[in-house]
Amino acid sequence: MKDMIIPWDEDTDFGTPAKEGKPVTLTIDGFDVTVPEGTSVMRAASEAGMQIPKLCATDSIEAFGSCRLCVVEIEGRRGTPASCTTPVADGMVVHTQSSKVKKIRKGVMELYISDHPLDCLTCSANGDCELQDMAGMVGLRDVRYEAPEGAGLANHFQTRTGAGEANPEWRPVDASNPYFSFDPSKCIVCSRCVRACEEVQGTFALTIEGRGFDSRVSAGTSLDDFLSSDCVSCGACVQACPTATLQEKSVIELGTPERSVVTTCAYCGVGCSFKAELNGDELVRMVPYKHGKANRGHSCVKGRFAYGYASHTDRILNPMIRDSVDQPWKEVSWDEALGFAASKLKGIQKEHGRRSIGVITSSRCTNEETFLVQKLARGVFLNNNTDTCARVCHSPTGYGLGQTFGTSAGTQDFDSVEKTDVVLVIGANPTDGHPVFASRLKKRLRQGAKLIVVDPRRIDLVKSAHIKAAHHLPLRPGTNVAVVTSLAHVIVTEGLMDEAYIRERCDWDEFQDYAAFVSDPRHSPEATEMLTGVPAEELRKAARLFATGGNGAIYYGLGVTEHSQGSTTVMGLANLAMMTGNVGRNGVGVNPLRGQNNVQGSCDMGSFPHELPGYRHVKLPEVREIFEQAWGVEIDPEPGLRINNMLDAAVDGSFKGIYIQGEDILQSDPDTKHVAAGLAAMECVIVHDLFLNETANYAHVFLPGSTFLEKDGTFTNAERRINMVRKVMAPRNGYADWEVTQLLANAMGAGWDYTHPREIMAEIAATTPSFAGVTYDLIEEKGSIQWPCNEAHPEGTPLMHVDAFVRGKGRFIVTEYVATDEKTGPRFPLLLTTGRILSQYNVGAQTRRTENVVWHDQDVLEIHPHDAENRGLKDGDWIRLASRSGETTLRAKVTDRVSPGVVYTTFHHPDTQANVITTDFSDWATNCPEYKVTAVQVSASNGPSEWQEDYSAQAERSRRILPAAE
Amino acid sequence: MSPDKMVRMANQIATFFKTQPGPDQSDKVAAHLRDFWDPRMREQLLSYVSDGGEGLDDLVLSAAQKI
Numbered sequence A: 001m002k003d004m005i006i007p008w009d010e011d012t013d014f015g016t017p018a019k020e021g022k023p024v025t026l027t028i029d030g031f032d033v034t035v036p037e038g039t040s041v042m043r044a045a046s047e048a049g050m051q052i053p054k055l056c057a058t059d060s061i062e063a064f065g066s067c068r069l070c071v072v073e074i075e076g077r078r079g080t081p082a083s084c085t086t087p088v089a090d091g092m093v094v095h096t097q098s099s100k101v102k103k104i105r106k107g108v109m110e111l112y113i114s115d116h117p118l119d120c121l122t123c124s125a126n127g128d129c130e131l132q133d134m135a136g137m138v139g140l141r142d143v144r145y146e147a148p149e150g151a152g153l154a155n156h157f158q159t160r161t162g163a164g165e166a167n168p169e170w171r172p173v174d175a176s177n178p179y180f181s182f183d184p185s186k187c188i189v190c191s192r193c194v195r196a197c198e199e200v201q202g203t204f205a206l207t208i209e210g211r212g213f214d215s216r217v218s219a220g221t222s223l224d225d226f227l228s229s230d231c232v233s234c235g236a237c238v239q240a241c242p243t244a245t246l247q248e249k250s251v252i253e254l255g256t257p258e259r260s261v262v263t264t265c266a267y268c269g270v271g272c273s274f275k276a277e278l279n280g281d282e283l284v285r286m287v288p289y290k291h292g293k294a295n296r297g298h299s300c301v302k303g304r305f306a307y308g309y310a311s312h313t314d315r316i317l318n319p320m321i322r323d324s325v326d327q328p329w330k331e332v333s334w335d336e337a338l339g340f341a342a343s344k345l346k347g348i349q350k351e352h353g354r355r356s357i358g359v360i361t362s363s364r365c366t367n368e369e370t371f372l373v374q375k376l377a378r379g380v381f382l383n384n385n386t387d388t389c390a391r392v393c394h395s396p397t398g399y400g401l402g403q404t405f406g407t408s409a410g411t412q413d414f415d416s417v418e419k420t421d422v423v424l425v426i427g428a429n430p431t432d433g434h435p436v437f438a439s440r441l442k443k444r445l446r447q448g449a450k451l452i453v454v455d456p457r458r459i460d461l462v463k464s465a466h467i468k469a470a471h472h473l474p475l476r477p478g479t480n481v482a483v484v485t486s487l488a489h490v491i492v493t494e495g496l497m498d499e500a501y502i503r504e505r506c507d508w509d510e511f512q513d514y515a516a517f518v519s520d521p522r523h524s525p526e527a528t529e530m531l532t533g534v535p536a537e538e539l540r541k542a543a544r545l546f547a548t549g550g551n552g553a554i555y556y557g558l559g560v561t562e563h564s565q566g567s568t569t570v571m572g573l574a575n576l577a578m579m580t581g582n583v584g585r586n587g588v589g590v591n592p593l594r595g596q597n598n599v600q601g602s603c604d605m606g607s608f609p610h611e612l613p614g615y616r617h618v619k620l621p622e623v624r625e626i627f628e629q630a631w632g633v634e635i636d637p638e639p640g641l642r643i644n645n646m647l648d649a650a651v652d653g654s655f656k657g658i659y660i661q662g663e664d665i666l667q668s669d670p671d672t673k674h675v676a677a678g679l680a681a682m683e684c685v686i687v688h689d690l691f692l693n694e695t696a697n698y699a700h701v702f703l704p705g706s707t708f709l710e711k712d713g714t715f716t717n718a719e720r721r722i723n724m725v726r727k728v729m730a731p732r733n734g735y736a737d738w739e740v741t742q743l744l745a746n747a748m749g750a751g752w753d754y755t756h757p758r759e760i761m762a763e764i765a766a767t768t769p770s771f772a773g774v775t776y777d778l779i780e781e782k783g784s785i786q787w788p789c790n791e792a793h794p795e796g797t798p799l800m801h802v803d804a805f806v807r808g809k810g811r812f813i814v815t816e817y818v819a820t821d822e823k824t825g826p827r828f829p830l831l832l833t834t835g836r837i838l839s840q841y842n843v844g845a846q847t848r849r850t851e852n853v854v855w856h857d858q859d860v861l862e863i864h865p866h867d868a869e870n871r872g873l874k875d876g877d878w879i880r881l882a883s884r885s886g887e888t889t890l891r892a893k894v895t896d897r898v899s900p901g902v903v904y905t906t907f908h909h910p911d912t913q914a915n916v917i918t919t920d921f922s923d924w925a926t927n928c929p930e931y932k933v934t935a936v937q938v939s940a941s942n943g944p945s946e947w948q949e950d951y952s953a954q955a956e957r958s959r960r961i962l963p964a965a966e
Numbered sequence B: 001m002s003p004d005k006m007v008r009m010a011n012q013i014a015t016f017f018k019t020q021p022g023p024d025q026s027d028k029v030a031a032h033l034r035d036f037w038d039p040r041m042r043e044q045l046l047s048y049v050s051d052g053g054e055g056l057d058d059l060v061l062s063a064a065q066k067i
């Protein structure tokens, strides 16, 4: 019950999960307790402040009832039921501490301890072990089991038996996972790990093998260790384990932490909340925060374990400058570096005009930092040349949803997936890209929700443990619009649309036009089959399922946006949702899965060259006036340059200087040669980052950045949730990133005087209506807030478009398929599409500097066996991958996950340079690059290409650092 | 920007608006260009149009009069 006072701290483990249901009142040890129906007696007692001893129960997973430590007596019932598996009933009278149950518990405990080593003082879980706690709680004082004469007690923890022979029951520690170890000698076989892997993570990597005394936890088959099993290293089992059996290696090495700070993951757009646990300023471990509303206590391998980059020796901690990029770097003071940068930028503007310089904001930095970087362009450079890496991922979402619904915001919160009945996943690979969301989705699918996957590749969701997609539409890359329009064709021509909803919520006339358009037989699945490669019957079934299966939710990713028709596909998805009445309540909606942690936030904060914060076009005088008042400058009314336009303008000579915060455009943006040419043509490139990234090879000024552990601020995740980032330790480089931007602005004469990011948030709130109600105090109080947060929604907005669309009536927009100019032909007969994998993140600058490389130490090219055979290629061969833009080499992985004619790779490693291959084609509306379709040829090769060799030589040269002059 | 690239980008925009119902397609193309192309890009387009505008979609040519 909500109004119940919880007398324990926020980490209290209630033993079993919370339930929803009508109130039930019972008596526990003389106290009346009211809880929702379905709650266990254990949880009810815990909520009332009475902890019942337990070992096999924990509140992240369903009760199992195996240890019998939690027995209680219930008046009128026989025996001693386990409180974790017994649901409450009205009028029930429970006694948790009768002499009978106390005796049973002692007996249970004694049995456990008899097969457990007694080396508590040197155990890595000392002080953080539930077995210890429970032994104490039940008052266990001695263990009476005695070994028979001449032999030992059968046990799992001694390497040798009493008779001096090797103990057949003993197993060595499995330390194969780089982040945690498994010591079977300490296992109590409570199966919490197994259930966490199943229920929380959904991977089913663990089993209990054998029975009775022989039963033990096993990762994969008996031949596997943790690393070779299906384990994805999410750490849920480690967190669930009550003993030291599954333990973080960092805890084994550094000891148990004594303080903790709640903060937000800086990797993907799920935005998981974590407790950073420390000793002093030494980070010991990251534990997903139970009360984090995006992740509900779960995480993936990146957020939980891959933080080692923060203390990696490659980090640059001192500012550096150089006059030209063929010189080595010179370490200088902050003053000198900033003075150098400012005078260069000012000189360029003087000579080449106001619009000759610009900025790139980072989707990895905080909202406050992004706001300042765009303010630097608008308020100090006095132009709108600001863009962000969201350009290359979700800019079509902004345009497409803006046009149809009136706001680019995703419509739901992540909790919404728990109420959905049919999920359409298109152009996204959540198990790799958005793992914690994927775990929550899989949980819902195991409960019976149906899944439709539209993707050229057979992604893991299509079929994995206890999950099978109802329909997989393996479309040819580049034909999204044709498939989405065909889905609409089926829904409209078969009369499956929700007419009442459309009449009430949408523009009916526009719907008529749209219906006439999609009903044309040329959009039928039979007509588009040749083009898309999707079997017509399967597409029809998928459309029917989506339209009639209950709450339908659409989740999409970069496989939708990164196309020449990216914006059109987004509109098509919005059309699908509107025509089936699937916007405006729980369990439905159109949900962009954002790539980087703060993509949403960086867009909200006005990073785009045509929009001031809050998605308001710079042409609008009333909007400009707000900022002119606040900043005392005149805002340029003309849109600025987008990233690719900046590079074009640089080559043309009209754009000469750039400040890039926390992005590596040389590695992440398409057509590397073009990016390199643009950067090389500039007179002042300022890179502000943690490492000498690839872009820095072309930089004149390097300003060291700070990690998310070293600063305060906020990130906004894919559900518009503003989460707090809290400073866990002092910045190793001396300044948080917002301070560095402020120093640069002031070196140019801005006179800013922020002393804390909360002041920046106050400025955002004062100028941006959707953030009007946001303050640090409110975020502290609520834990997180979903914007819009203003007078109309003082506590934020979990669901968008509840009674009406933001723009009023939802708009149906005609979505004609236009083939991309990127076509296969005799020279380049295959289509390359790109993606990412779980253990690495984006350009890999962070994850490559952690142990995550054990899962992915190089990019490989997935190719269908048929295409491989035609070319005489075998698994693991070096191959040459060429497009009309360039060529590179990497190793082949032969797999039928990709269809014939399609090849696939990731772009996490700079040596591979997958973007040498991608072209400069882009979305028609937003110039979002077409990463997902490139015509290529694949052939045998025996080593790195000429470009790779030149490139690494150039990179080597440009990374030289001279020692600081004294 | 190379003329080829500019022509392609402009034509892509025209191709979308051409498919939209209504009589005001060239206004829509012009508005899109005004909203998203920085002044130097629009100037490049205009000077290309006055040089003959080779390869540009008719809709771009008529929109160019309105930006």
Ligand code: SF4
Residues within 6 Å of the ligand: A193, A196, A197, A201, A203, A204, A205, A206, A219, A230, A231, A232, A233, A234, A235, A236, A237, A238
């Ligand atoms: S780390 Fe995650 S995936 Fe691996 S065994 Fe544990 S719960 Fe399962």
Ligand code: SF4
Residues within 6 Å of the ligand: A186, A187, A188, A189, A190, A191, A192, A193, A194, A217, A240, A241, A242, A243, A245, A246
């Ligand atoms: S490894 Fe830990 S959680 Fe798993 S069965 Fe053993 S003691 Fe329980």
Ligand code: SF4
Residues within 6 Å of the ligand: A265, A266, A267, A268, A269, A270, A271, A272, A295, A299, A300, A301, A302, A303, A304, A434, A435, A436, A437
């Ligand atoms: S990378 Fe994403 S899913 Fe993984 S912990 Fe971070 S926010 Fe969560």
Ligand code: FES
Residues within 6 Å of the ligand: A053, A054, A055, A056, A057, A064, A065, A066, A067, A068, A069, A070, A071, A082, A083, A084, A085
């Ligand atoms: S905690 Fe209830 S049986 Fe183990």
